[in-house]
Amino acid sequence: MPMALIAPSILSANFLNMEADINMINNSEADWFHLDVMDGRFVPNITFGMPVIAAMKAKAKKTFDVHLMIVEPEKYIEGFAKAGADVLSVHYEASTHLHRNLQIIKANGMKAGVAMNPHTPIELLADLIEDIDVVCLMSVNPGFGGQKFIERTYHKIRTLKQMIVERGASTLIEIDGGVTLQNAGLLIKDGADVLVAGNTVFSSPDPADTIKKLKEIGK
Numbered sequence: 001m002p003m004a005l006i007a008p009s010i011l012s013a014n015f016l017n018m019e020a021d022i023n024m025i026n027n028s029e030a031d032w033f034h035l036d037v038m039d040g041r042f043v044p045n046i047t048f049g050m051p052v053i054a055a056m057k058a059k060a061k062k063t064f065d066v067h068l069m070i071v072e073p074e075k076y077i078e079g080f081a082k083a084g085a086d087v088l089s090v091h092y093e094a095s096t097h098l099h100r101n102l103q104i105i106k107a108n109g110m111k112a113g114v115a116m117n118p119h120t121p122i123e124l125l126a127d128l129i130e131d132i133d134v135v136c137l138m139s140v141n142p143g144f145g146g147q148k149f150i151e152r153t154y155h156k157i158r159t160l161k162q163m164i165v166e167r168g169a170s171t172l173i174e175i176d177g178g179v180t181l182q183n184a185g186l187l188i189k190d191g192a193d194v195l196v197a198g199n200t201v202f203s204s205p206d207p208a209d210t211i212k213k214l215k216e217i218g219k
């Protein structure tokens with residue numbers, strides 16, 4: 001089985017002692033930091049924005065994977081590049097001009113991601129799959145950590161993988177929401193390249209060891 005990249009979701013970290021969790025991720029087998037930006041409009045929750053990400057970037061030693069759950073993401077692409085995003089995902093549902101958003105993300109030196117809500121058909125990406133570096137498939141309704149994985153996601157991963165292979169694209173498939181030590185193997189088998197994990201990592205007694213176990217599942 002191919003190995004997946006592991007991206008602990010900062011949403012579930014200890015906001016009162018973020019430096020400790022950043023160091024834990026730095027010293028763990030994690031590949032990316034996953035950072036959820038929520039605006040209280042696209043999703044019913046508000047998290048953090050550019051100043052917090054810039055502060056974290058000064059301490060973090062791994063790729064910053066920033067997931068914008070915001071309306072009008074085009075207004076903030078340059079700002080998140082300056083804050084330190086390496087991968088920037090905008091939502092399909094929040095992008096009137098998705099192709100243009102991808103171009104702006106790349107022009108600002110970042111990898112371009114598209115996040116999709118659970119109800120959005122994957123086939124809608126058919127005309128721009130070659131232009132997408134990462135598809136972030138939401139496997140819960142966005143807005144909160146610790147939710148139950150939506151089983152239909154497996155089917156979406158397989159459909160998306162087939163599209164990517166048929167078109168010769170190099171797009172990575174990222175799964176976000178409800179990832180556990182129990183379902184990680186099936187997700188990777190079906191084609192997931194990146195696993196986001198919040199609750200599974202940070203609610204465990206030994207988060208670094210849980211990251212190691214997630215990493216080992218793909219081996």
Ligand SMILES: O=C(CO)[C@H](O)[C@H](O)COP(=O)(O)O
Nearest residue numbers: 142143145146177178198199
């Ligand atoms: O995008 C998100 C929520 O909108 C989070 O990244 C996602 O929920 C991960 O958290 P968990 O692993 O606890 O489900």
